[in-house]
Amino acid sequence: MLLLLRVNGQSMRMDMEQAVDKVLSIGSYQYRPAHIARKTRKLATQMWGDQIAPVILDQRFYFEAFDNYRATSSWGDSGNFTPANGASVALGHWDEDATVGIALHELAHEMHLRNGGYDHSSDVIREALALMAEREAGLSRRFDREPYYTASNLVAELSELRHFRRMSFKQRWDELVVLMTDTELSDVVNYYLDRSEGLGFDRWLRRYTDRPAVREALLSVMANCSLRYSLDYRRALVRGVARCHLLTPFEQLVKAFDALMTLDSRYPDDDLERMINFCFAPLARSRRGPLAFG
Numbered sequence: 001m002l003l004l005l006r007v008n009g010q011s012m013r014m015d016m017e018q019a020v021d022k023v024l025s026i027g028s029y030q031y032r033p034a035h036i037a038r039k040t041r042k043l044a045t046q047m048w049g050d051q052i053a054p055v056i057l058d059q060r061f062y063f064e065a066f067d068n069y070r071a072t073s074s075w076g077d078s079g080n081f082t083p084a085n086g087a088s089v090a091l092g093h094w095d096e097d098a099t100v101g102i103a104l105h106e107l108a109h110e111m112h113l114r115n116g117g118y119d120h121s122s123d124v125i126r127e128a129l130a131l132m133a134e135r136e137a138g139l140s141r142r143f144d145r146e147p148y149y150t151a152s153n154l155v156a157e158l159s160e161l162r163h164f165r166r167m168s169f170k171q172r173w174d175e176l177v178v179l180m181t182d183t184e185l186s187d188v189v190n191y192y193l194d195r196s197e198g199l200g201f202d203r204w205l206r207r208y209t210d211r212p213a214v215r216e217a218l219l220s221v222m223a224n225c226s227l228r229y230s231l232d233y234r235r236a237l238v239r240g241v242a243r244c245h246l247l248t249p250f251e252q253l254v255k256a257f258d259a260l261m262t263l264d265s266r267y268p269d270d271d272l273e274r275m276i277n278f279c280f281a282p283l284a285r286s287r288r289g290p291l292a293f294g
């Protein structure tokens, strides 16, 4: 694995795995290049197996260190990936372990590119894959700007769900790498929430309709509505829908989702769970017999 040392406008190449006993001081951190390279290679191999071909780590990925390093509050400068040039990670921003996490983040972009689908996927999907990869190295970050905000929230939610968490990294990766949009990712969260907690939504949906197009449409509306929900609000929504009368017309369900999204955008400070009940409770199976719609 290569480390480029940028000194006085020149760049020196260091084979990190051969740099045994070397320690570099950059910014406020100390780095052992051989240790970082070993750990990055080991984790990447555990995560992607044979797919992480030697050519990737040797020719499409490098670390770099600048002699004119200045501490900056921006984490964004630490890692970089372009489909044309591959991935790089600058030392000086994070400690050793977190630097390995950043390396796996950037390698995930490369693996996504090689997998196919990178060009057509949204930024949220690209970052979600990368953030799931850095979590494997123990780095878990929160962000306040997009697309990282939505991506990190959805990945954090997935990692809390038993049925998703217990799968191998490869299985989780395969599940997400085929996605294109943030709505599809939100749907995956709803799916694993329902399975992990036995909310009964999947069963309800199968009884509600046997038409795949209708199911897809409903799942998509629900995923879009819950895109920025916490797990608690997702749970309330999924439960609320699964309580709806099986004879509720599709249009009526869509209207309830629309009403909920309108209320939520109009009254962002109000209790969302109450709004969910307000929109879906009237559609619930009634104990008092036949339901009147309207």
Ligand SMILES: [Zn+2]
Pocket (backbone or CB within 6 Å): 105, 109, 126, 127, 130
């Ligand atoms: Zn990224």
